[in-house]
Amino acid sequence: MLDVRGLKKVYEGPGRRVEAVRDLTFTVAAGELVCLVGPSGCGKTTLLKCVGGLLEPTAGEVFLAGRRVAGPPPGMAFVFQEYGRSLFPWMRVGANVELPLRQKGLGRARRGELVADALASVGLADAAGAYPWQLSGGMQQRVAIARALAYEPEVLLMDEPFAAVDAQTRADLEDLVRALWRERGITVLFVTHDIDEAVYLGQRVIVLSASPTVVQEQLRVDLPDGRDQVHTRVAPRFAELRTRVYEQIQAAKRSAAGAPLKEPRRADAPPPH
Numbered sequence: 212m213l214d215v216r217g218l219k220k221v222y223e224g225p226g227r228r229v230e231a232v233r234d235l236t237f238t239v240a241a242g243e244l245v246c247l248v249g250p251s252g253c254g255k256t257t258l259l260k261c262v263g264g265l266l267e268p269t270a271g272e273v274f275l276a277g278r279r280v281a282g283p284p285p286g287m288a289f290v291f292q293e294y295g296r297s298l299f300p301w302m303r304v305g306a307n308v309e310l311p312l313r314q315k316g317l318g319r320a321r322r323g324e325l326v327a328d329a330l331a332s333v334g335l336a337d338a339a340g341a342y343p344w345q346l347s348g349g350m351q352q353r354v355a356i357a358r359a360l361a362y363e364p365e366v367l368l369m370d371e372p373f374a375a376v377d378a379q380t381r382a383d384l385e386d387l388v389r390a391l392w393r394e395r396g397i398t399v400l401f402v403t404h405d406i407d408e409a410v411y412l413g414q415r416v417i418v419l420s421a422s423p424t425v426v427q428e429q430l431r432v433d434l435p436d437g438r439d440q441v442h443t444r445v446a447p448r449f450a451e452l453r454t455r456v457y458e459q460i461q462a463a464k465r466s467a468a469g470a471p472l473k474e475p476r477r478a479d480a481p482p483p484h
């Protein structure tokens with residue numbers, strides 16, 4: 212479904228050259244939920260922008276369903292971290308969710324159906340007439356998710372979408388994403404700096420190195436599909452997987468600092484004491 216091949220991004224400006232992403236190659240299968248995690252500043256947002264056609268890579272290519280991405284493709288939707296800036300404050304919630312559907316050229320009746328369905332899916336069926344600033348942060352992020360869902364994307368790109376909400380809201384929103392993903396079969400690429408979130412959400416976790424970024428490791432999350440905040444997070448396997456991801460991120464930071472890489476531990480090895 213999503214094929215990232217040899218992606219490289221160098222930012223060049225007067226007197227400054229930043230090689231943000233060196234060489235990234237990975238694929239995401241149709242209907243898969245993959246989390247990308249890596250040290251701060253490792254180029255996660257840069258990568259997602261290149262995948263979404265918002266930024267031209269310096270080298271390498273991204274393919275969506277076999278077609279090369281050369282601008283925002285019609286089958287992709289974004290959810291960003293800063294919900295406060297991604298919703299228009301002068302438009303009511305319903306109009307915010309509807310906006311991309313107008314741009315898609317859908318008729319009024321169909322737009323109405325999709326908006327109502329998306330808002331109901333995120334538990335905000337009665338908020339269509341409110342303004343975003345009348346809602347809590349978590350509710351605003353639900354609106355942003357509803358807007359992405361209403362668009363009926365094949366692929367949903369999420370860039371640290373819950374970084375700015377409180378811990379309880381975050382847990383609710385994580386469960387919402389998993390529920391929507393399971394119901395709708397959307398392909399999800401979810402960027403986070405939170406290791407627990409990556410393991411809790413993903414079917415697979417791609418660990419990125421420090422910038423200039425390469426894939427440090429890919430880890431299959433072999434937890435049961437039916438996850439919940441109480442039991443999954445205390446499961447021994449959850450602890451093993453998060454330890455494994457944590458070690459890889461530490462290794463990525465050490466290698467960036469010039470220290471030798473520690474031999475990676477096997478995912479099925481017991482956690483360290």
Ligand SMILES: Nc1ncnc2c1ncn2[C@@H]1O[C@H](COP(=O)(O)OP(=O)(O)OP(=O)(O)O)[C@@H](O)[C@H]1O
Binds near residue numbers: 251254
């Ligand atoms: N427009 C830009 N111009 C120049 N350099 C940039 C630009 N955007 C990002 N960078 C640099 O590229 C590197 C990667 O940035 P990016 O925002 O992609 O990382 P990130 O992993 O998303 O960061 P964080 O975890 O802090 O959100 C950083 O060194 C950053 O300073």
